[in-house]
Amino acid sequence: MDKTLLKGLMVLEAVTDVAHQPRTIDELATRVGLTRSNTHRTLQTLMHAGYVVKDEQSGGYRGTIRLFELGARQLAQLDVRKVALPAMRALAELTGETVHLSVLDGLDVVYVEKIDSAQPIRAYSMVGGRGPAYAVATGKALLAYQPEGYLERYADRLVRHTPQTITALPVLHDELRKVVRLGYSINRGEWRDGVGGVAAAVFNGLDQPIAALGISGPIERLSPKQMKEFAPHVQARALEISRAMGYRG
Template structure:
């Protein structure tokens, strides 16, 4: 969201909280220092994204719960590292591969925590490091649960990093639909040619995918057969963390 839209949204929320009523276009325009037509365009953009709604009687605007949900998601990101650590340790012990905990930021994922594999040859990464979301397992696990608008905004260009990177948007959306159905994503060497992984999303109490947990390692060891064998462990780790975050819905059969 650009700065003008964000400012408009926050000002509208503050005005509504102060008066307890919906806000007119003219009042918002005055607060923002915009013309009425520019304020109207700002509100229309926010309404299209479901951040605000127009009162059919008065014609004024108010914010929806989506702003609250965004705040809750940011708080969840702060909590997820603490909540995830026991499951990360268990997953690391069961698989002996590097375990990553990631969050999404635009078209990239950020590694917010990790446990390195004890094996001498392992996947290289750093806490705070980034990876293209459409190329790695934790990224695809998170993209699968973003809105179509999110994908349209952030995945306009899919650069190739290896010969098998998915660069076609239709093909990526097909794969993400499978991830959403089965609950896990696989990287077959799409960012680094010799490194693969499997990951599952983590949901908060509102049902939003706020993070992902996954394992990664060299493909010569973490073969397709081994990834399939470890997938139930990855799903169980995602379910355990989601439950700790307050998620109470069926989790791809694990929490049902």
């Protein structure tokens, strides 16, 4: 393993954390667990490569447009995004909630497309952002169709985010079997308190789960009863996308 490359990627991820941008060298060093001098050298390399610039006003460091260009090229390869947009718009109009299209990456989901709710209070997320797959609806919809033993590889990463988070493997397996049986998944405020969601998996022509379509919003509006009512619509739109991707199951 190339430790220098790994350090560079760690620093780059910390720099591009939009919730705390720009970051100073000391903040970055603390976040990634490197010495100040090591962090400084890594930043100089990233600046030379054009991925990071120094903000003269704050003295911190931030990512450049080159990062967006790389991400945009990768997202352009995910044809499911283009195929899914009409169904996502229809679902957003029907439910009035935020609509997500997610893909699975290890024990995380990555949001590759979204349509924001027009409601003044809505679930916060961003394209390119991540969430714990076992604690969000789109993630559970994808985990439910993974090979046997998949979750066991990540057992030590099942951490509690809210009192509702499921962290016990037997209970989580039961939850995922229920997802397969019903055809949709539910998030009952398991990642963020008061935020719930409904999702269904999207399959390709090889019957493989390639993404998940879901809606999310505050539980005071997206109640368990409301989620159950919306579930068939989420399933129908997910199936619509799957058919467009060649699914025949």
